[in-house]
Amino acid sequence: xxxxxxxxxxxxxxxxxxxxxxxxxxxxxxxxxxxxxxxxxxxxxxxxxxxxxxxxxxxxxxxxxxxxxxxxxxxxxxxxxxxxxxxxxxxxxxxxxxxxxxxxxxxxxxxxxxxxxxxxxxxxxxxxxxxxxxxxxxxxxxxxxxxxxxxxxxxxxxxxxxxxxxxxxxxxxxxxxxxxxxxxxxxxxxxxxxxxxxxxxxxxxxxxxxxxxxxxxxxxxxxxxxxxxxxxxxxxxxxxxxxxxxxxxxxxxxx
Amino acid sequence: xxxxxxxxxxxxxxxxxxxxxxxxxxxxxxxxxxxxxxxxxxxxxxxxxxxxxxxxxxxxxxxxxxxxxxxxxxxxxxxxxxxxxxxxxxxxxxxxxxxxxxxxxxxxxxxxxxxxxxxxxxxxxxxxxxxxxxxxxxxxxxxxxxxxxxxxxxxxxxxxxxxxxxxxxxxxxxxxxxxxxxxxxxxxxxxxxxxxxxxxxxxxxxxxxxxxxxxxxxxxxxxxxxxxxxxxxxxxxxxxxxxxxxxxxxxxxxxxxxxxxx
Numbered sequence: 001x002x003x004x005x006x007x008x009x010x011x012x013x014x015x016x017x018x019x020x021x022x023x024x025x026x027x028x029x030x031x032x033x034x035x036x037x038x039x040x041x042x043x044x045x046x047x048x049x050x051x052x053x054x055x056x057x058x059x060x061x062x063x064x065x066x067x068x069x070x071x072x073x074x075x076x077x078x079x080x081x082x083x084x085x086x087x088x089x090x091x092x093x094x095x096x097x098x099x100x101x102x103x104x105x106x107x108x109x110x111x112x113x114x115x116x117x118x119x120x121x122x123x124x125x126x127x128x129x130x131x132x133x134x135x136x137x138x139x140x141x142x143x144x145x146x147x148x149x150x151x152x153x154x155x156x157x158x159x160x161x162x163x164x165x166x167x168x169x170x171x172x173x174x175x176x177x178x179x180x181x182x183x184x185x186x187x188x189x190x191x192x193x194x195x196x197x198x199x200x201x202x203x204x205x206x207x208x209x210x211x212x213x214x215x216x217x218x219x220x221x222x223x224x225x226x227x228x229x230x231x232x233x234x235x236x237x238x239x240x241x242x243x244x245x246x247x248x249x250x251x252x253x254x255x
Numbered sequence: 256x257x258x259x260x261x262x263x264x265x266x267x268x269x270x271x272x273x274x275x276x277x278x279x280x281x282x283x284x285x286x287x288x289x290x291x292x293x294x295x296x297x298x299x300x301x302x303x304x305x306x307x308x309x310x311x312x313x314x315x316x317x318x319x320x321x322x323x324x325x326x327x328x329x330x331x332x333x334x335x336x337x338x339x340x341x342x343x344x345x346x347x348x349x350x351x352x353x354x355x356x357x358x359x360x361x362x363x364x365x366x367x368x369x370x371x372x373x374x375x376x377x378x379x380x381x382x383x384x385x386x387x388x389x390x391x392x393x394x395x396x397x398x399x400x401x402x403x404x405x406x407x408x409x410x411x412x413x414x415x416x417x418x419x420x421x422x423x424x425x426x427x428x429x430x431x432x433x434x435x436x437x438x439x440x441x442x443x444x445x446x447x448x449x450x451x452x453x454x455x456x457x458x459x460x461x462x463x464x465x466x467x468x469x470x471x472x473x474x475x476x477x478x479x480x481x482x483x484x485x486x487x488x489x490x491x492x493x494x495x496x497x498x499x500x501x502x503x504x505x506x507x508x509x510x511x512x513x514x515x516x517x
Contacts, residue, residue: 074486140386145469147487168386169468172483180468184369185385 044092049198050250072173093149108220150174194251306480317395329407359465390467395456410444
């Protein structure tokens with residue numbers, strides 16, 4: 001019995017050793033000015049190009065180092081519900097944000113909009129000009145899974161256009177659709193305008209307003225945030241003129 | 256055996272207990288949180304049955320292909336020596352240590368529509384492998400075949416070759432010795448290798464989702480269904496996980512004599 005106790009008391013010692021070394025590492029990276037703080041941002045995969053830039057901006061202006069976890073919104077929502085340590089959550093739809101509403105510090109705010117576009121290979125070799133063309137036989141079409149916001153929006157757009165497609169694969173995040181088209185494995189996929197603008201490896205075919213779906217992107221700070229001040233600064237930057245300009249360059253529509 | 260064994264220090268025991276807990280607690284979580292009253296409903300859900308059917312088909316096909324290609328590969332491996340053997344061994348066992356997602360990317364770059372081989376298949380025959388059930392089978396074979404090759408090679412190396420020599424001295428030709436003497440002697444190794452290969456194929460996720468994508472009934476195997484269901488229908492994810500857990504335990508129990516070396 002005594003032996004067990006000795007072993008158990010040894011564990012906190014080990015843990016505290018690891019803890020101190022972690023602190024040292026952070027302190028060493030401190031320069032002059034406000035001490036660097038760490039921020040964890042969970043963001044929809046489509047936000048990566050814009051948020052990477054916003055994160056870099058925040059590091060230079062406020063010495064806040066953001067770590068991003070980009071994935072399908074539905075994946076991030078599950079992780080947050082299971083207690084993943086996020087400070088900020090940016091979702092690609094309001095439905096998923098609503099499921100974590102109880103975990104938010106204050107109600108989320110819409111910070112950007114996005115539209116759908118058809119991604120095709122450079123030069124559009126298959127001559128795809130509309131959603132209706134996606135139902136042609138012999139085409140390999142890839143969509144996001146309906147559990148992913150982009151997949152749900154794509155379903156809505158196809159329903160509006162009254163088009164039935166037979167996708168070859170249902171990807172777990174919109175960037176998966178984009179990469180399958182960019183790699184040449186798929187002939188076309190439905191992604192966001194912002195994905196096509198920032199990718200540079202695919203061409204976009206516009207979807208008319210009557211068939212398109214506007215995606216709303218909400219952002220929120222979690223109650224459990226380790227770095228509440230940093231989280232506030234991040235959200236403020238996203239909503240500021242600077243942040244909105246970065247989002248617009250990345251193909252989003254501002255608010 | 257009368258010599259008393261030295262006592263194990265408490266720290267070692269405690270760390271071992273922690274290590275064991277790391278294995279035990281997740282299993283306990285799965286069993287405790289399982290929606291037992293809904294299990295039957297989840298089991299008969301079309302998503303579940305489709306994924307199960309596809310997984311069984313793909314994993315058995317992958318095992319069959321691994322048997323046809325892997326046994327000859329093991330025979331060649333067992334005959335080679337020196338550098339050649341090391342190179343062949345490294346190549347065949349690479350998928351065991353390679354992250355499966357990397358395997359999937361590699362398969363895509365080789366057999367994709369613009370891949371090394373895939374581009375020729377597409378241009379000449381109009382064949383496209385990614386996003387098909389064939390792609391799921393290929394991904395599973397890629398990841399699982401090494402288990403069979405290693406088991407059979409080990410069996411071949413420990414084989415008593417006097418039986419083969421005796422058969423040969425009595426006038427049996429190569430194929431007769433192979434089918435009447437060598438393969439029957441190898442049966443335990445082939446069996447345990449095939450079961451491990453099948454288990455690995457059944458659990459394959461990374462290479463499959465990367466190379467074959469995800470579509471119900473075509474490429475959505477049980478592990479992919481578990482991953483997706485966790486986000487939309489956690490009960491279904493837990494039920495499917497339990498099925499894979501039961502299969503894994505059954506395999507361990509079934510193979511305990513052959514593989515665990517006790």
